[in-house]
Amino acid sequence: MSADPENHDPILDAALTALREHGPLTSEAWADLLVAGGHGTVEEMLGYVEMLDELSVGLLSDGRSVALDILLEGRVFTHRLTAPEVRTGLIDAEPDLAPLLLLAMADEELPRALFADYDADEIAELGLADDEFPEGSALLFGAAALDGCAAGDLVAVKVRDGAITVGRVDDDDLTTTDLTAALNQLIGDDNADNLETVVWQLLTDDPTLCTMPTRPLGELIEDAGYVCEGDYVAARGFDFDAHHLARHVALVAREADLHPDEVDAVLAFVQLVATVHDDELDLDAARKLLEGEADRLAALEDPAAAAAALDVSYGHEDEQLPAVYTVAEALAAHGPRRARASAHWLAGMAADSLGDVRIAERHFEDAVALDDEWTPALFELAQFASDRGDAQRGLDLLGRIEGGDSERLYAVLRRFAPAEHPELGRNDKCWCGSGRKYKVCHLGKSDSTLDERAHWLYEKARLFVQSTSLFDQVLLLAELRATHRGDVESEDADALALDAVLFEGGMFEHFLSRRGRLLPEDEVELAARWLMVSRSVHEVVAVDGGSVTLRDVRTGDDVDVAAPEGLTVGDLFAARVVPTGSTVQIIGGAEPVPSDRRDEVLAVLSTDPVDPVALVESLSVG
Incomplete structure (x- = not known):
């Protein structure tokens, strides 16, 4: 296996050696061997092996760990080729070659494992149409490796001396084997298990299995009365959808620490949703379905159970x-x-995601009317109040939540809370000179100028993304940034990732479509102007007290802005310089750009559209 000398781990070396020499091993036996070799205590080593995430280690159905290079050495797996596979040399791995995937991923010298969800660009470069590539995974041998083969031919994929090779084999050369008894013992009629785990267990239990070319694993599994779906295998007729749903509910339940009756309530809600969706039922039909599920659904009263129901149904x-x-x-x-x-609350969250914030707000108000301490609805209403510019109402709502004053939203609203004007009555003319009554003009509203509220507008969009499933995209980009710059604090990494998702990723426009009807009119107009501004590389050409003159490297245009701390003449940074009312400001942060990487960053920013992933990578490489 290939190793990274810069990240050498002597305990890992010892663990892999022990597993290769003595495996397969239980966690306890593996830890004992490490302790005997002078590595820590039993407790420490048990924790180490149980948390070990190493591609060259497989987990068997019986719970033991196995060294895949040892287990798979000398094995042969067969596969019947399709025309796209012959043309590209990219062979579908599921189910026939599934046992080899982790082994291939662990060593860069072996055929590459490609996944539909992660390697779409590389797959497209091979000239494969969407319907020609499997939904799961494949091994890339290259077209030259299949030279002389045709669609329908059988190939044997062999593991010999740590290498994986492929070559044509005749059906007449195949041996026969029956997996029925072994699969019955491992899986049974009412269960599903991971395909790789099952096959590794079969190979462990029978050292002679797949040492000579046999029929493809998929065919052997079908002959035994079992079927494969993705990376799972189960008896023919098994309900995979119900199984996946139950696993999802169980995972969410563990994370939310739900009681059994709450888990059952979540499952009941999700099943009702599926029925209404599949049968295209209306509200009256849904009401009738509820009649038999009332007792089960009562446990949804806890916010954690309701959130889990939404997570499972929506996700x-x-x-x-x-x-x-x-x-x-x-x-x-x-x-x-x-x-x-x-x-x-569930109805409100669904309505909001469907784009009707007015109906959503009505449901949140109804939830609070029924339970004035129902935290999730109070928080959503506080965000709506913030979007409207009503900082005081937002603060009042957060004040009804235990710990609400520790929320990021609370700090934002405190900054923009309106000044009190006790000298004015509700029907007096407003202090601002608009001529309107105080109650309809500025009562309860921020006194801040649009230049100041520009930062509030940005925070509204930021909080919107953070409070939805869209935040997963931010986390992915933050992880990418941290991969390149391990010294970056998570908050800093998230700042660039979030801004890239908002603008290059199109989420700011999505925020406007979902929240625009709540925003003050001048903020809607300002937001529209922001969407017309592209990120660019700027050079500091002058510093004058609290302001700097920036030159857009792409256009040559100069602009004066408030100075971020520490800038000096000649500095380069990537930023969006946007109008904020009567001034121009940097909103969303400024990322330093080394002079020797200026052209590379400019090239990324010149693409249309700009790829958020490429952007974060270009600004994160040290």
Whole structure:
């Protein structure tokens, strides 16, 4: 296996050596061997091996770990070729070659493992259409490796002396084997297991299995009465959808620390959503379905259970969102009384995601009316108040939440809270000179100028992204940035990642489509102007007290802005310099650009559209 000398880990070396020489091993036996070799205590080594994430180590069905290079050495797996596979040399790995995937990923000298979800660009470069590449994974041998082969031919993929090779084999040369008894013992009729784990266990239990070319694993599995779906294998007729759903619910339940009755309530809600979606049922039909599930659904009263129900329903299949709203609306009107606040919150979250913030707000208000301490609804209403520019109402709502004053939103609202004008009555003319009554002009609203509120507008968009599933995109970019710059604090990494998702990723425009009807009119106009400004590389050409003159390297235009701390003449940085009312400011941060990387960053920023991933990478490389 290839190793990285800069990240040499002597315990890892010892662990892999022990596993290769004595494996397969239980965690306890593996830890004992490490301790005997002078590496820490039993407790320390047990924790080490149980947390070990190493591609060259496989987990068997019986819970033991195995060294894949040792287990797979001398094995042969066969596969029947398709025309696209012959043309490109990219062979579908599931199910026939699935046992080899981790081995290939662990050593860069072996055929590359490609995945549809992660390697779309490289797959497209091979000239494969979407329907020609499997949904899961494949091994890239290259077209030359299959020279002389044709569609329908059988190839043998062999592991010999640590190398993986491929070559044509005749059907007449195949041996026969029956996996029925072994699969019955490992899986049974009412269970599904990971395909790789099962095959590794089969190979462990029978050292002679796949040492000579046999029929493809997929065919052997089907002959035994089992089927494969993705990276799972189960008896024919098994309900994979129900299995995946149950696993998802169990995972969410563990994370949320739900009680069994709450888990059952989540499952009941999700099943109702699926039925309404699949059968295209209306509200009246959904109400009838509730009649037999009332007792189960009552446990949704806890916010954690309601959040889990939304997570599973929405995350399991996004197109089910209208059905989530229908079921939640029916539950709010006709479900168990104790679960109605949760139901209104669920309906509000679904309505918001569907783009109707007015209906969403009505449901959140109804949830709070039923339970004035229902935290999730209070927080959503506080965000809506912030979007409207009503800082005082937002603060009042957060004040009703335990720990609400520690929220980022609270600090933002405190900054823009309106000054009190006790000298004015509600019907007096407003202090600002507009001529309107105080109650309809500035009562409860921020006194800040648009230049000041520009930062509030940015925070509104930032909080919107952070409070939705869209934040996953930010986390992915933050992880990418941290990969290149391990010394970057997470908050700094998230700042660039979030700004890239907002603008290059199109989420700021999405924020406007979802929240525009709540924003003050001047902020909507300002936001539209921001969308017309592209990020660029700027050079500091003059520094004068609290301001600097910047020159856009691409256009040559100069502009004066408030100075970020520490800038000196000649500095280069990437930023969006945007109008904020009567001034121009840098909103979203400024990233330093080394002079020797200026052209590379400019090249990324000159693409249309700019790729957020390429942007973050270009600004993160040391």
